Amino acid sequence: MKKHTMTTLWDEIPDDADDLLVVRGGFRRYLCLCGKHLPDRDAAELHAMETNQCTTCLGTTTEQITPNFSQPCTSCAATGKRKAQLSWELAYAEAEALITVELVRKLITPLTGPFRLSEVADAVRATLDLPVGRLPVGPRVRDVLRGLEAGGELVLVSAPDELLRGTTVVLYRDPYWQHAAK
Numbered sequence: 001m002k003k004h005t006m007t008t009l010w011d012e013i014p015d016d017a018d019d020l021l022v023v024r025g026g027f028r029r030y031l032c033l034c035g036k037h038l039p040d041r042d043a044a045e046l047h048a049m050e051t052n053q054c055t056t057c058l059g060t061t062t063e064q065i066t067p068n069f070s071q072p073c074t075s076c077a078a079t080g081k082r083k084a085q086l087s088w089e090l091a092y093a094e095a096e097a098l099i100t101v102e103l104v105r106k107l108i109t110p111l112t113g114p115f116r117l118s119e120v121a122d123a124v125r126a127t128l129d130l131p132v133g134r135l136p137v138g139p140r141v142r143d144v145l146r147g148l149e150a151g152g153e154l155v156l157v158s159a160p161d162e163l164l165r166g167t168t169v170v171l172y173r174d175p176y177w178q179h180a181a182k
């Protein structure tokens, strides 16, 4: 079986580069072990799909976010496999249907101080009687809380765990929020 391990080749990133473009796949090319040159992110994702590999980490099991920062791929549970990525997507869709904004709102309404993502995720699991690992509860709850934050109901109060590019591209592992002052 032919190996399709893709290596990321970074271009020079100018200081004033668009940060979102950097984290979303810009400023890089890819070289596959099979000899294929992949000039951009789209070409690399297509080749990953053709070779049954995860399109987020391109089969490498780690997601390269900036030249200096990578993390285990969450899309495929760090397996690098397209099949695992697809089942993750299905599980996420199931979590999305089950864990509604209303449910999360009901659980956080009584909380007066700051609360952590992991605490809310635990409360959701307890309410729905979901064993740990059954569904991607944390990622879904994070998306709901970020949505409430964007809508002005919540304020993010924790400091980022990692600064990936200055203070514009940052990473939170277990962030905490509190209700916005009324």
Ligand SMILES: [Zn+2]
Pocket (backbone or CB within 6 Å): 003, 004, 005, 032, 033, 034, 035, 036, 047, 051
């Ligand atoms: Zn290849």
Ligand SMILES: [Zn+2]
Pocket (backbone or CB within 6 Å): 054, 055, 056, 057, 058, 059, 061, 062, 073, 074, 075, 076, 077, 078, 079, 080, 081, 085
């Ligand atoms: Zn992956």
